[in-house]
Amino acid sequence: MEVSAKKIALFDAVIALIEDGVDINTLKVSDITNRAGIGKGTAYEYFRSKEEIIIQALFYDVGQRIEKIRRLLRQYTNTKDRIHAVFQWIETDARQKSSFTQLFRMANGSFEFSNSLKEEMARQEGYCKEINDILTAFVEAGVAEGVFRREISPVLQRTALLSQIMSFMIYFHQEDISEAVTVEEMKDFLYENIMRMLG
Amino acid sequence: MEVSAKKIALFDAVIALIEDGVDINTLKVSDITNRAGIGKGTAYEYFRSKEEIIIQALFYDVGQRIEKIRRLLRQYTNTKDRIHAVFQWIETDARQKSSFTQLFRMANGSFEFSNSLKEEMARQEGYCKEINDILTAFVEAGVAEGVFRREISPVLQRTALLSQIMSFMIYFHQEDISEAVTVEEMKDFLYENIMRMLG
Amino acid sequence: MEVSAKKIALFDAVIALIEDGVDINTLKVSDITNRAGIGKGTAYEYFRSKEEIIIQALFYDVGQRIEKIRRLLRQYTNTKDRIHAVFQWIETDARQKSSFTQLFRMANGSFEFSNSLKEEMARQEGYCKEINDILTAFVEAGVAEGVFRREISPVLQRTALLSQIMSFMIYFHQEDISEAVTVEEMKDFLYENIMRMLG
Amino acid sequence: MEVSAKKIALFDAVIALIEDGVDINTLKVSDITNRAGIGKGTAYEYFRSKEEIIIQALFYDVGQRIEKIRRLLRQYTNTKDRIHAVFQWIETDARQKSSFTQLFRMANGSFEFSNSLKEEMARQEGYCKEINDILTAFVEAGVAEGVFRREISPVLQRTALLSQIMSFMIYFHQEDISEAVTVEEMKDFLYENIMRMLG
DNA sequence: CATGAATGAGGGTTCATTCAT
DNA sequence: CATGAATGAACCCTCATTCAT
Numbered sequence: 001m002e003v004s005a006k007k008i009a010l011f012d013a014v015i016a017l018i019e020d021g022v023d024i025n026t027l028k029v030s031d032i033t034n035r036a037g038i039g040k041g042t043a044y045e046y047f048r049s050k051e052e053i054i055i056q057a058l059f060y061d062v063g064q065r066i067e068k069i070r071r072l073l074r075q076y077t078n079t080k081d082r083i084h085a086v087f088q089w090i091e092t093d094a095r096q097k098s099s100f101t102q103l104f105r106m107a108n109g110s111f112e113f114s115n116s117l118k119e120e121m122a123r124q125e126g127y128c129k130e131i132n133d134i135l136t137a138f139v140e141a142g143v144a145e146g147v148f149r150r151e152i153s154p155v156l157q158r159t160a161l162l163s164q165i166m167s168f169m170i171y172f173h174q175e176d177i178s179e180a181v182t183v184e185e186m187k188d189f190l191y192e193n194i195m196r197m198l199g
Numbered sequence: 200m201e202v203s204a205k206k207i208a209l210f211d212a213v214i215a216l217i218e219d220g221v222d223i224n225t226l227k228v229s230d231i232t233n234r235a236g237i238g239k240g241t242a243y244e245y246f247r248s249k250e251e252i253i254i255q256a257l258f259y260d261v262g263q264r265i266e267k268i269r270r271l272l273r274q275y276t277n278t279k280d281r282i283h284a285v286f287q288w289i290e291t292d293a294r295q296k297s298s299f300t301q302l303f304r305m306a307n308g309s310f311e312f313s314n315s316l317k318e319e320m321a322r323q324e325g326y327c328k329e330i331n332d333i334l335t336a337f338v339e340a341g342v343a344e345g346v347f348r349r350e351i352s353p354v355l356q357r358t359a360l361l362s363q364i365m366s367f368m369i370y371f372h373q374e375d376i377s378e379a380v381t382v383e384e385m386k387d388f389l390y391e392n393i394m395r396m397l398g
Numbered sequence: 399m400e401v402s403a404k405k406i407a408l409f410d411a412v413i414a415l416i417e418d419g420v421d422i423n424t425l426k427v428s429d430i431t432n433r434a435g436i437g438k439g440t441a442y443e444y445f446r447s448k449e450e451i452i453i454q455a456l457f458y459d460v461g462q463r464i465e466k467i468r469r470l471l472r473q474y475t476n477t478k479d480r481i482h483a484v485f486q487w488i489e490t491d492a493r494q495k496s497s498f499t500q501l502f503r504m505a506n507g508s509f510e511f512s513n514s515l516k517e518e519m520a521r522q523e524g525y526c527k528e529i530n531d532i533l534t535a536f537v538e539a540g541v542a543e544g545v546f547r548r549e550i551s552p553v554l555q556r557t558a559l560l561s562q563i564m565s566f567m568i569y570f571h572q573e574d575i576s577e578a579v580t581v582e583e584m585k586d587f588l589y590e591n592i593m594r595m596l597g
Numbered sequence: 598m599e600v601s602a603k604k605i606a607l608f609d610a611v612i613a614l615i616e617d618g619v620d621i622n623t624l625k626v627s628d629i630t631n632r633a634g635i636g637k638g639t640a641y642e643y644f645r646s647k648e649e650i651i652i653q654a655l656f657y658d659v660g661q662r663i664e665k666i667r668r669l670l671r672q673y674t675n676t677k678d679r680i681h682a683v684f685q686w687i688e689t690d691a692r693q694k695s696s697f698t699q700l701f702r703m704a705n706g707s708f709e710f711s712n713s714l715k716e717e718m719a720r721q722e723g724y725c726k727e728i729n730d731i732l733t734a735f736v737e738a739g740v741a742e743g744v745f746r747r748e749i750s751p752v753l754q755r756t757a758l759l760s761q762i763m764s765f766m767i768y769f770h771q772e773d774i775s776e777a778v779t780v781e782e783m784k785d786f787l788y789e790n791i792m793r794m795l796g
Numbered sequence: 797c798a799t800g801a802a803t804g805a806g807g808g809t810t811c812a813t814t815c816a817t
Numbered sequence: 818c819a820t821g822a823a824t825g826a827a828c829c830c831t832c833a834t835t836c837a838t
Contacts, residue, residue, distance in 0.1 A: 025224040039824040155380045156388045163362040181354045196395040238799040423622040437803040553778045554786045561760040579752045587753045594793040636820040
């Protein structure tokens with residue numbers, strides 16, 4: 001799974017462009033290669049098509065983010081800290097509108113891409129599964145710790161947990177957080193919700 | 200806000216195409232007009248660009264759906280019935296992958312469209328706001344009814360409510376609902392969650 | 399087999415370009431459409447690819463030439479006149495380097511084109527066959543007339559006849575007809591050859 | 598006229614590719630260098646462009662073939678044997694569709710190559726001329742031997758000779774030699790034709 | 797109004813050529 | 818010398834938009 005420097009440069013360019021708010025569907029190859037500081041033709045030494053570049057860039061990015069959250073979660077020994085770690089991660093990492101969008105889309109499979117590339121996604125050993133794995137581990141630890149009720153089905157537990165995580169994402173994603181709810185208030189509320197649902 | 204028959208025909212064509220699973224980004228004008236049974240040039244008598252057609256079609260569709268859920272909610276006098284009515288609506292109306300995707304995207308503003316058309320969206324008096332209004336009315340009724348705690352901030356109440364609605368959408372949206380959780384179990388669990396969080 | 403005016407315009411453009419000495423392999427779509435006096439995109443309303451345009455243009459041209467020689471031959475009642483008619487036709491019609499080349503290639507199947515289009519050629523009911531038919535009719539008439547020996551195999555008769563026709567083509571095709579042989583001398587020699595071989 | 602090993606390797610690669618049926622117009626530099634087993638850049642140490650490589654490769658190949666037929670002809674002391682030697686050479690050497698095609702094209706100058714390289718061809722001291730030389734020597738020997746009539750113009754004699762040689766080439770080149778004419782019958786017929794025309 | 801034939805700007809992709817190693 | 822990674826000019830094709838009928 002070694003990835004060449006040029007590939008990384010292209011991935012980073014795609015991510016940077018997306019973070020800049022460029023629509024993923026209007027991305028031009030020249031935009032990407034210019035941003036990556038390489039020639040247009042060079043991209044085709046490493047990828048067979050524009051779509052391949054973009055898809056793989058997204059997977060690369062999501063993979064990195066997942067790895068980060070995994071490492072993060074390993075540092076904490078109790079559920080409360082882990083929940084707040086996730087919130088913290090969202091605040092710092094998933095805050096950007098664009099990358100959040102991508103991750104979110106992955107989470108519910110609503111990627112809009114040429115059908116021919118949906119196969120590619122299938123081949124990629126689904127990050128959805130990875131997210132699910134993380135949630136599963138999260139919930140199991142909570143049960144083992146005794147803070148989550150054992151009798152609730154794991155699926156339901158994951159659903160409940162994810163619902164509050166998504167709520168926090170949407171909170172950050174909203175254009176105008178006009179009505180006065182501070183980040184801390186929101187975090188407390190969502191944490192309490194999780195405990196009410198699963199505790 | 201009178202809308203001509205030709206416009207409706209084009210809107211319906213766009214919606215039908217999306218429901219058929221056609222990627223919104225690869226929609227061609229000729230696809231739309233063919234489906235609508237009118238000439239390609241005719242579309243430009245009513246709209247200034249392809250994007251205008253699609254955007255307005257989506258708004259038209261979401262508007263209809265929102266109107267439907269509004270009428271539906273008016274039929275019920277208590278919160279419990281209203282919550283189940285929403286679940287029922289998701290089961291019947293928002294089940295299709297595509298239309299759900301559109302609505303969902305609208306709900307969190309993650310439309311991916313050429314920036315030039317984001318203004319158009321802004322001009323459209325945000326359906327997000329309408330969704331928010333519905334949630335607000337929902338929550339207020341719950342408080343008036345005495346089943347939701349008055350001391351929770353309305354923003355938080357809406358957040359909690361939406362989180363469980365989204366969970367139900369995702370439940371239907373998942374490709375493989377492999378693990379055995381029946382629809383009824385899920386609905387009960389989500390309803391209980393709402394009551395635990397807000398009751 | 400009705401052919402639209404636009405198609406004809408494109409065919410004529412291709413032929414004209416070839417007659418001008420443009421290499422068939424370096425022909426650009428824009429060259430063709432410019433010459434035809436139509437927009438680049440228009441070509442794709444009538445053909446699916448550049449190769450399709452060129453291939454069909456060549457077949458169209460060869461078809462016309464064959465039709466012409468056919469009509470021509472029908473006007474004459476004896477073999478001698480027919481042979482000279484063919485020479486005459488070569489002098490006026492097949493003189494151009496390029497069109498000769500095309501015809502010639504067809505005659506021996508040495509078209510160099512993307513393999514994917516060889517099928518197209520196959521579908522076209524071989525003009526090679528048509529050329530063969532003309533030769534066959536030619537020879538049969540000669541036999542009936544009593545100027546060609548009946549005992550020679552038709553294949554051999556056609557071979558002999560074609561060899562002298564080709565010789566005349568090559569005579570015109572040569573860059574420098576340095577050594578003094580007049581057209582009339584050549585025609586007489588070739589005619590005599592045919593009679594010596596087949597008479 | 599010393600030719601380096603690398604050049605030969607490239608020439609051989611081009612020839613091999615052509616014999617494999619690859620279209621000369623779609624030949625890529627990388628195809629050639631890969632086949633030759635050398636680096637892509639190396640080709641440009643010896644040639645200034647792709648076309649130069651291919652053109653020179655073709656000349657190299659034709660030169661070799663001509664040399665071979667020359668040696669072959671020197672072995673025979675009478676015209677009849679020489680004619681059959683040529684037929685034999687066509688059967689063994691010029692049988693392949695591709696190399697035949699190249700040679701044939703050379704013979705009538707119908708090379709399709711970017712005009713810029715036609716000059717290159719001119720500079721190459723025309724192999725057409727060499728072929729012509731061979732034909733001239735052939736005819737002169739026939740006259741000296743007394744089997745060809747002295748009063749026929751050398752140009753005409755060469756024309757007649759070449760016409761039957763070409764006929765034999767076309768005979769082998771035809772896809773389907775469906776109609777029953779054996780190689781021997783054809784050779785006899787063509788030999789007789791030559792004698793009837795020139796004897 | 798309605799149409800669809802015509803258009804050409806735009807962008808993905810290829811591949812001959814270069815040049816730093 | 819030899820290499821092959823990098824390059825970008827070139828070109829095919831798509832499709833949103835226009836406009837004559």
